[in-house]
Amino acid sequence: MGLASRSLCASGTGHHLDAARERVSDERALVERARQGQCEAFDSLVRVHAAGVYAVVSRLCASADEAEEVTQETFLRAWRGIAQFKGDCQLFTWLYRIGVNEALRRNQRRGPEVSSLDDHRGRTPADSRPTPDLDAEQHDLRLALDTAVRALHPDYRAPLILRDIEGLGTLEAAQILDLSEAAFKSRLHRARSAVRDAVGAYLGDGA
Amino acid sequence: MRLRASGLSRRARREHGRVQAMLPGYLDGELGSGERAQVMSHARTCDRCRGVLLAPPSVARMLRSVATDPPPGLVDAVLLRLAQEGAMPGAARIPSGDGERGVQRTRNGTGLGVATALIACSYVK
Numbered sequence: 001m002g003l004a005s006r007s008l009c010a011s012g013t014g015h016h017l018d019a020a021r022e023r024v025s026d027e028r029a030l031v032e033r034a035r036q037g038q039c040e041a042f043d044s045l046v047r048v049h050a051a052g053v054y055a056v057v058s059r060l061c062a063s064a065d066e067a068e069e070v071t072q073e074t075f076l077r078a079w080r081g082i083a084q085f086k087g088d089c090q091l092f093t094w095l096y097r098i099g100v101n102e103a104l105r106r107n108q109r110r111g112p113e114v115s116s117l118d119d120h121r122g123r124t125p126a127d128s129r130p131t132p133d134l135d136a137e138q139h140d141l142r143l144a145l146d147t148a149v150r151a152l153h154p155d156y157r158a159p160l161i162l163r164d165i166e167g168l169g170t171l172e173a174a175q176i177l178d179l180s181e182a183a184f185k186s187r188l189h190r191a192r193s194a195v196r197d198a199v200g201a202y203l204g205d206g207a
Numbered sequence: 208m209r210l211r212a213s214g215l216s217r218r219a220r221r222e223h224g225r226v227q228a229m230l231p232g233y234l235d236g237e238l239g240s241g242e243r244a245q246v247m248s249h250a251r252t253c254d255r256c257r258g259v260l261l262a263p264p265s266v267a268r269m270l271r272s273v274a275t276d277p278p279p280g281l282v283d284a285v286l287l288r289l290a291q292e293g294a295m296p297g298a299a300r301i302p303s304g305d306g307e308r309g310v311q312r313t314r315n316g317t318g319l320g321v322a323t324a325l326i327a328c329s330y331v332k
Contacts, residue, residue: 164267
């Protein structure tokens, strides 16, 4: 999904389309209106950001259903806390932070996950929705990669998701996780190494 | 046995070239199962192609290609949840239709569009 998911979508024709575009083009104005309690402004923000939030949390959640719940919870909390959003970061940064925290909280509550790559092989990723073709090819490298990511502890998985998959900048991603840049880079490095090693092992080079 | 591109037979070079041309499609998840199998089989014995697949940008590209499309009706489900939990007058009258999982029905999508149309912009803090 990534950055593209944060593009605005509008439907309609003629002046309705123009009006819709105008309405959603200035996110700050929408946020301000939402802060004043205008739920139609918040609706627009949901439409813009729901897919992006889902894309991030789905890789942190145990199932597609849980990812959907976390997405709903994210926007519920955002609506209730929109007055506290000061605009000192982008809205999606704030939303991602809520979503990631909620996903990590659920992970914590669930207890430690199995961390062995072998134990995750063959497990269908929460939201990969594989085609029947892919289903029959559980050993495809791309699925092995996804499995390797899921085998990471969430503390290491989250930096990889935000930086390498969602394409956020280091500072932005570190802010979302409430980490210093140095700590973020350290976790990212470890996550990348673990994934690379897992894939190398999968390809049989003994890495 | 590992192969290095420079020391390949003509046939192996042809295969290497064919697989190299397929790598971008592989990274983006655009190949069919037969072509993917060819790439995988070749990468296990070719240092150069394995190096391409294991490079950080390739790894990220492959991860991005594992789809995380949102379920149909995700936005509707979020708006419905907001309405149901928003304690607005009238929101409680909207039947979820399936008990506790009322706002998780987006995969089936039954009635969600209608329900959302009814409750859009109806939640309050």
